[in-house]
Amino acid sequence: MRAYADNDYPADHKPDWKVIAGLWPYLSEFRGRVVLALVLLVLAKLATVATPVALKYIVDYLDQTRGEDVLLWIPVLLVVAYGGLRFGSTLFSELRDAVFARVAERAMRRISLRVFRHLHQRELSFHLDRKTGGLARDIERGTTGISFLLRFTLFNIVPTLLEILLVAGILLVAFNGSYVLAILVSVVVYVVFSVKVTEWRTRFVREANARDNQSNSRAVDSLLNYETVKYFNNERYEATLYDRDLEDWEKARLKNRLSLATLNAGQALIIGIALVVIMSMAVREVAAGEITLGDFTMINAYLIQLFIPLNALGFVYREIRQALVNVERLFKLLGDNPVIVDKPDARNLSVEKGDVRFEHVDFSYRSNRPILKDVSFGIPAGTTLAVVGASGAGKSTLARLLFRFFDVDNGRILIDGQDLRDITQDSLRAAIGVVPQDTVLFNDTLYRNLAYGRPDASEEEVYQAARMANLENFIHSLPEGYETRVGERGLKLSGGEKQRVAIARVILKNPPLLILDEATSSLDSLSEQAILGALREVSRQRTTLVIAHRLSTIRDADTILVMEAGCIVETGHHADLLARNGRYARLWYQQHQNDED
Structure with a gap:
């Protein structure tokens, strides 16, 4: 044997x-x-x-x-x-x-x-x-x-x-x-x-x-x-x-x-x-x-x-x-050397405006299954771009590539004209804040999990981030307040509470670029509206990529991309896309019908 x-x-x-x-x-x-x-x-x-x-x-x-x-x-x-x-x-x-x-x-x-x-x-x-x-x-x-x-x-x-x-x-x-x-x-x-x-x-x-x-x-x-x-x-x-x-x-x-x-x-x-x-x-x-x-x-x-x-x-x-x-x-x-490594002459990312561009990007996790096919788009500095589409269309892959968890197979991704492969991973990730769809917390206190966004932040800055993420009332209702332990992987908190912790972390980090990967998917309607206001405030003057499933959360996005099978099939503003009566319109009306049902 x-x-x-x-x-x-x-x-x-x-x-x-x-x-x-x-x-x-x-x-x-x-x-x-x-x-x-x-x-x-x-x-x-x-x-x-x-x-x-x-x-x-x-x-x-x-x-x-x-x-x-x-x-x-x-x-x-x-x-x-x-x-x-x-x-x-x-x-x-x-x-x-x-x-x-x-x-x-x-x-x-x-x-x-x-x-x-x-x-x-x-x-x-x-x-x-x-x-x-x-x-x-x-x-x-x-x-x-x-x-x-x-x-x-x-x-x-x-x-x-x-x-x-x-x-x-x-x-x-x-x-x-x-x-x-x-x-x-x-x-x-x-x-x-x-x-x-x-x-x-x-x-x-x-x-x-x-x-x-x-x-x-x-x-x-x-x-x-x-x-x-x-x-x-x-x-x-x-x-x-x-x-x-x-x-x-x-x-x-x-x-x-x-x-x-x-x-x-x-x-x-x-x-x-x-x-x-x-x-x-x-x-x-x-x-x-x-x-x-x-x-x-x-x-x-x-x-x-x-x-x-x-x-x-x-x-x-x-x-x-x-x-x-x-x-x-x-x-x-x-x-075993890492696959994603910095070049010997890699320099630190310099974010002056925050303009992001994907140019003719191809990517696949396995060679026999392409995920992205010749994807090109731009996110002008200080604007919000939302990506929608069915599961498996390649939406979250865009966020992973921008954060450089993977390198593109073909094409390139630029931030203020700088190819991600030419800059250090540390400086890139310091400039990007991410609110993931599935937030996993450390088995520690609520305060330490909040402060993880910037460990050297002052207590008042941590409290302010919690307030902006609509967490303060919940925390004060806990017997131990900020010192409450959240359990293994944050199991003692609900999905919405964990997601608000993730949002507070990003608020505390205060990066020039934001990635919101279905950041409000685990929230009820009242909490969603409260946090959407905070996210709009945070994303103002920042370049933001939003991966969205609930289309109601991205109505105010500057640009909306509709993806299907790894390709961009529609681009425009919410009203324009509805007027075209294409794929986006069908998704919109389908979600509204589901909500009414």
């Missing part, structure tokens, strides 16, 4: 070890700390390796002076040295971790911030295609994986390898080469076995991650659409789908755990055989009088000292492979 996650990695894909090298730029901010941590690492290992030597001299002294008068201060001094070395090993290790902690935490902070910024720079189509739950899991596991790689690669694998080399050197000098050969063979067999089996079971780890993402995405999506689930009485249906995803996750986790048990058992067998072989060699030499009892103790201590971290090394290698999988996914997110 091949499991694919959101970024299309197959379950048997092998991670790139170069990912570890990609972490170095995040460590370079604290090079001095990294070097000091490495020095402390070496000191800790030297103390660890010297500890069995001290133990050997204690045992040899006591064995050789058995039945004789013993100078008590000598064994006491050796014991003190032995305790000091053990304490030194722990002390240097803890100091190493303390010194490196700032480096690791800062690296995680830098990478998390970079990912967050990068995701906000991605184009709209990227976010429309992604599953939020799976993406959140990728980021969470990726940052955790980075911390693991930084700590364990540097402070577990490197020290263990250093310890093996030091022990091998001591045994080679103090004893014959058979001990070194036995240890090296054991280490090589252990490492090869661990690597091969870990490579084999990586596919199960990936599959478990993919199934975890899938189930989490399902849960998040269902909970975000809580009301829809309730409307259709589909709680059991959602639970069934979620349980199906959990079943796949359970099966993947089971494979992962069984393969882990195989790996652990094999590693334990290799270590057990190595201990029996090497200790048998030492016992034979002690019996033959070739080595002392202290030597035997030292060999035993070194074996315990080596194989305990070596056993941990097997765990660490498994976890490093897991961390590489997670970090690679995170880095892949960073490696």
Whole structure:
């Protein structure tokens, strides 16, 4: 079974070890700390390796002076040295971790911030295609994986390898080469076995991650659409789908755990055989009088000292492979460049008048389905242009292109003669205010959601925007007023209340260009009339593009475009278009008939 996650990695894909090298730029901010941590690492290992030597001299002294008068201060001094070395090993290790902690935490902070910024720079189509739950899991596991790689690669694998080399050197000098050969063979067999089996079971780890993402995405999506689930009485249906995803996750986790048990058992067998072989060699030499009892103790201590971290090394290698999988996914997110990018020589938008022009614009979301076909029109500075038409005619696409969520396929869009592709996205979007058809609020207070239009605005400016959007009476009727929390995605507010918040935000932003995408579609007639007055006041002296469904709201527009199947089929003022008795007139009379009915 091949499991694919959101970024299309197959379950048997092998991670790139170069990912570890990609972490170095995040460590370079604290090079001095990294070097000091490495020095402390070496000191800790030297103390660890010297500890069995001290133990050997204690045992040899006591064995050789058995039945004789013993100078008590000598064994006491050796014991003190032995305790000091053990304490030194722990002390240097803890100091190493303390010194490196700032480096690791800062690296995680830098990478998390970079990912967050990068995701906000991605184009709209990227976010429309992604599953939020799976993406959140990728980021969470990726940052955790980075911390693991930084700590364990540097402070577990490197020290263990250093310890093996030091022990091998001591045994080679103090004893014959058979001990070194036995240890090296054991280490090589252990490492090869661990690597091969870990490579084999990586596919199960990936599959478990993919199934975890899938189930989490399902849960998040269902909970975000809580009301829809309730409307259709589909709680059991959602639970069934979620349980199906959990079943796949359970099966993947089971494979992962069984393969882990195989790996652990094999590693334990290799270590057990190595201990029996090497200790048998030492016992034979002690019996033959070739080595002392202290030597035997030292060999035993070194074996315990080596194989305990070596056993941990097997765990660490498994976890490093897991961390590489997670970090690679995170880095892949960073490696995928945004589709909509600023040119190297892009300049800031300069809005002097606010004249907007679409010239021969073609656009399609998919190559086989054109949305706009040779669309040309202008919005003179300070005027209001309304676009009407049936659903799917391409009305909202005009707003998305003007805001540069997408780039045109052919033609161009100009603001005061400046092509949108030649100016920075930041300056473009700072100049445009948008009231969307579907307003989604942050799970925060009403005040903070209002102030989001301009976070540095004063309280009085926020209150004034709320008054202009006909929100003040509603807010004062709430027990907590402006400090009322609106809930996830603003679910505690009605559709009309959320839309008025969106209008207040734009009033607060005070941009030279406005896009009103069916801005009053969720309002009752009384609220609509009140807000239309505010919108007329706000749009005065501003260039405004109105996407309209209710034609009564755009009677006073300077120009009205009628779109059909991605083309402009009629243009004119309200009275002129009615007089022509064309498509606009039919839409107008149809809506009036529906209202009367």
